[in-house]
Amino acid sequence: MALGDNEGEPPLSDDDIDWTDESADIAASQPADCRDAEGQPQKVILHFDLDCFYAQVEMIRNPALWNLPLAVHQKYFIVTCNYLARELGVTKRMMATEARSKCPELVLLNGEDLTPYREISYKVTELLESFCPLVERLGLDENFVDITELVEKKLKKVPLPSDVSVNGHIYNQQALDTMAPDHHRLALGSHIAAEFRAAVHTQLGLTGCAGIASSKVLAKLVSGTFRPNQQTTLLPESSAQLMCGLIHVRAIPSVGRSTAMRLQALGIHSVVDLQRCPLPTLEKELGGICARRIHCLSLGIDPLPVTPRGPPQSLSDEDSFKKVSTEVEVMQKVKELVSSLLHRLHRDGRVPRTMRLTIKRFSESSQPVSRESRQCPLPTTLGQKIRSGSWDAVTPLVSLAMKLFFRLVDRHMPFHITLISVCFTNLQLCCLGTRGSIVSFFSQGSPVKPKEAPSAGSSGPTCQQGALDTSGNQDVQEASLVASAPLQQRSAPSPPPGVDPSVFWELPEEIQRELRSSAASAPVPDCPGSTASSAPRLGLGQHASREASSPAVLRPPSLALRTLANQTQSLNPSLNSPVHEVPSHVDPQVFVELPTELQGELLAEWKRETRTPPSTPPSTPPSQTLPSPKRGWSRPSKGKKLNPSNRTQVNNLLRYFKPC
DNA sequence: CAGGGATCGT
DNA sequence: ACGATCC
DSSP, X not given: OOOSSOOSSOSOXXXXXXOHHHHHHHHHOOOSOOOOSSSOOOOOEEEEEEXXXXXXXXXXXXXXXXXXXXXXEETXXXXXXXXXXXXXXXXXXXXHXXXXXXXXXXXXXXXXXXXXXXXXXXXXXXXXXXXXXXXEEETTTEEEEEOHHHHHHHHXXXXXXXXXXXXXXXXXXXXXXXXXXXXXXXXXXXXXXXXXXXXXXIIIOOOEEEEEESSHHHHHHHHTSXXXXXXXXXXGGGHHHHHHTOOSXXXXXXXXXXXXXXXXXXXXXXXXXHHHSOHHHHHHHHOHHHHHHHHHHXXXXXXXXXXXXXXXXXXXXXXEEEEEOSHHHHHHHHHHHHHHHHHHHHHHOOEEEEEEEEEEEOOGGGOOOOEEEEEEEOOHHHHHHHHHTOGGGHHHHHHHHHHHHHHHSOTTSOOOEEEEEEEEEEEEOOOXXXXXXXXXXXXXXXXXXXXXXXXXXXXXXXXXXXXXXXXXXXXXXXXXXXXXXXXXXXXXXXXXXXXXXXXXXXXXXXXXXXXXXHTTTSOOOOOTTOOOOOSOOOOSSOXXXXXXXXXXXXXXXXHHHHHXXXXXXXXXXXXGSSOOOOOTTXXXXXXXXXXXXXXXXXXHHHHHHHSOOOSOOSOOSTXXXXXXXXXXXXXXXXXXXXXXXXXHHHHHHHHHHOOO
């Protein structure tokens, strides 16, 4: 809104806003009114980017992988790999065969099933949300957080800029001017970022990079400056350098291949070219909206606020293949997709009103293979079956999907397709049957538009729930790091007190909701690491369950979640102990193929025998001390014992591994 | 390009 | 229904 007018000059637009004395006022005296409809305080945006996410998830699921070169592939190419693999020449987007030949010891895991990644991804987002409600997901491994309010809160506690320093790197090694209010804010932001990263690491076992800056573009672009597992703060005076350092316009987020080619037609290649291009010229080629947007972005200005998106608006599943050319094959694939989606839908709790089927046709000579799709409404009667979770819905859905398929493909002609995708959209919190309590639960808001996120108004006050803030004497640090329950209510349900969580989470969503709402008033005793949700204030936008949501960050994994996620992390405590090395005579490839329980036993056995895990793992992920993820996740000592038959299996395998 | 998602705009 | 974009 407040942008676009100042085109003349390079990025340093923060200087245009005369907010210095205002912020001085804020720092000195806080008449509680730090925001103004117009001269709002400079934003502090955090971009958080997990390091090689899929690989990290796999290492968490199976700690035996921890110090092995690891790559995750989908079909024929590598989607991500850990840093050990990178040292050996493996890169993203490399063909799996090439990776394998370049690095024979590489452990290659299939990452086509996104379930475990999705699950952990949402845990990260929810953890961030527990500190600050304004979190926007970007893909599975990135989050923006608008930490302006947290910074302002800290500012009131530490108004003296004197001994403030930046945590982590400063872009371009620019000197920090502790007297400059914007520097002061960003410096405080860097400490918040460090706390977030520490929390994500200790609670979820994941490392990542953070960028701290005054806008989303800048935060995102600066976050990768030092990787992995480091953070970088951008001070306003260096933003021009950051932007101009980008050689290709493609480096600007939201400038994709197509836009880049159109810019190229205008002779625009570099970011500086784009900055200098007269707006009217751009508008002619790209249209007004897009032109203004990318022009702003090229200057490091990003008017779009951090916008929490709530639960996903569609659920889809797809599979690609070399060739499918018969009706039977299609039906088989469709059935698999529909079944898995039903599973997800059931956990989500919403009911789809629309189904879409998408295919990709085989094309010679790699023409631009675009996708084609057909969609149809779903009868509400089907909705009932979907929600019931019974398998009854599969057959009608498959037959509906096949009808869509034959609107795309002439069944009398030979065909050759290479992809099928099924997507459920128009997800609705439907009336949940006849139970009064449940109906009233949802009838508060308009059932029609689950449009979501009342908290995220773009121009309004950014964080009005601050009313709940325990404004006592809390140390900002603690208040933000130790589960700040009040802010948590937006999307994270939790089991009611007195209910065994492992049972609770097995129940259907609607039953969970009923239990939760009936237990609403009882305050949950504060057990460490578990956040209590307050009364179910699920208005129109408040969705009770997000896919794969976990209510409390430290909640022990439910049986259901572990099963669904195909979690390989064993209940066996020995797997959580820092034994990360398989003996040299063991082929890691063979080892990692084994069932996890067996791996755990083997590791324990080796540990017992050698008495020493002699070489403590040379380097954990950079600079970190303990490789022990999820102390909090593993179930308390009650861990299942292996039964005798497993035991003998293990012994047999030991014999197999050991040449004796 | 490749994979398996998701969102938005037209 | 499709294209573009992001990861």
